[in-house]
Amino acid sequence: MLGFLEKVADYTKEAASAAKYLVDGLGVTFDHMRRRPVTVQYPYEKLIPSERYRGRIHYEFDKCIACEVCVRVCPINLPVVDWVMNKETKKKELRNYSIDFGACIFCGNCVEYCPTNCLSMTEEYELASFDRHSLNYDNVALGRLPTSVTSDPSVRPLRELAYLPEGVMDPHELTANQARAGKLPNQVIKELQAQKSNEESNNSTDMDPNKSNSTNS
């Protein structure tokens, strides 16, 4: 009899706790309703890509020495470097250069290893096309600069979450002069340098009385 009652009590407790969890969950859902949507309404609003964004690769034909390092470091040997040896000057003569962005994984190895910095990553990410062959960019297409999101008059640029001031979650009502949370790398470097020089001067002032002490004794 007692065992049965215990079972009933346990069952009731379980039902009560289940109901409590349900109400808690409803509270969470209800609370979410008064938050602002995080939606970026894409063709009209765009996020500003971060400064190290790895977008479509930019290429400067005149800087290239046709060394083919980019081909060797590429995971799938993607860049096509079309050159001929000029017998008279004994130099490589570059004719064409192309990267197929239908196959590129945007790892950035080619940019990293290019000895003359003729490759760089842009912030362009809208590469959709109707034909996959048109994704194979030649040196002319690779040399074009993308329109920046901030300079496009038909687009409202929005800052990414990491670039918002502290405590701000919504990029919509933000003015351009509000600084992001935390410090920029150059600010950090400046601060570190200041700290270092401070320590040095402190050390020197510390050492001065020592010196005077030593001379005294």
Added chain:
Amino acid sequence: MNSGIDLEMSFTEGVQNLGLSHELAHLLWIPLPMLLVLVSAVIGVLVTVWLERKISAAAQQRIGPEYAGALGILQPMADGLKLLVKEDIIPARADNVLFTVGPILVLVPVILSWLIVPFGQNLLISNVGIGIFLWIALSSIQPIGLLMSGYSSNNKYSLLGGLRAAAQSISYEIPLALAVLAIVMMSNSLSTIDIVNQQNTAGFLSWNIWRQPVGFIIFWICALAECERLPFDLPEAEEELVAGYQTEYAGMKFALFYLAGYINLVLSALLVSVLYLGGWGFPISIDWFSSLIGVSIDNPLVQVIAASLGIVMTVLKAYLLVFLAILLRWTTPRVRIDQLLDLGWKFLLPISLVNLLVTASLKLTFPITFGG
């Protein structure tokens, strides 16, 4: 209790004054409320679909439909229009007749159930004597249609979905009926009008929710299960069964299922507000209020205002419950089929039986508060 506005009587009297016979006047009257209720049911569904999409979006910090009309209010219309012009596909090896009859058999009983939903003292299609019992009877036709469409699709997902829908409907109908029975016992009538009138003696304090809190919860859980809404949307659980019994349906036949689901949700919400939240009644008693400001309750203006406010109250209560259902959808995870049947047979059924017995004994001990 006064009889309030009787539109039917005024209409028939008006037509009879034009020189038509009483029978003809009655015949002219009959289609009017039917059409009105059908239109309001469909509009109710459109509003619910829009609310569902907007509230779901808000709960997930999205925007939801925005460009079709102001705030996306026309989005459900666009959805409906799209389904209307879509190709009607019947799978090659499906049973043609059953496949077509299935969705109709699902939708028709739900629409028929609107027969007994009151929006005011005389504002319903028909004050049927068996009232709420008619709704329970009609809602048991639905699983037949679901099973039919699931079986005739010639698809394993559809079949499983149909079987689940049937199992779910059958097991949740029993506690639902028992919860309703407790209410019926208290109001001594199956008629929805009597049930509401019995609740509207002292404003919101006399609503059935205070006398039947357990019954209210049981009824709400069962209503959600009958509507196949989360957490009980097993028959169409998309992660397991693609779309359950709807898998093979497209175009208007799918739209019938869609419509039936949402009409059923609005209907259930309306019935909860009728059975437990005082239907068209105000939170404060209208008799008491009108005597407070010194206006006779029989004043025609007061009657018109009271009737329209009554409609607003019914709809408002119903949509509060719809809102709760949508919120529950994004709060609760889907139960497993064994958990679903456990909840139905091992929890709700005994609890509702106990609730019924307690109501009966309370009715014998306190006949004044529990309807002698």
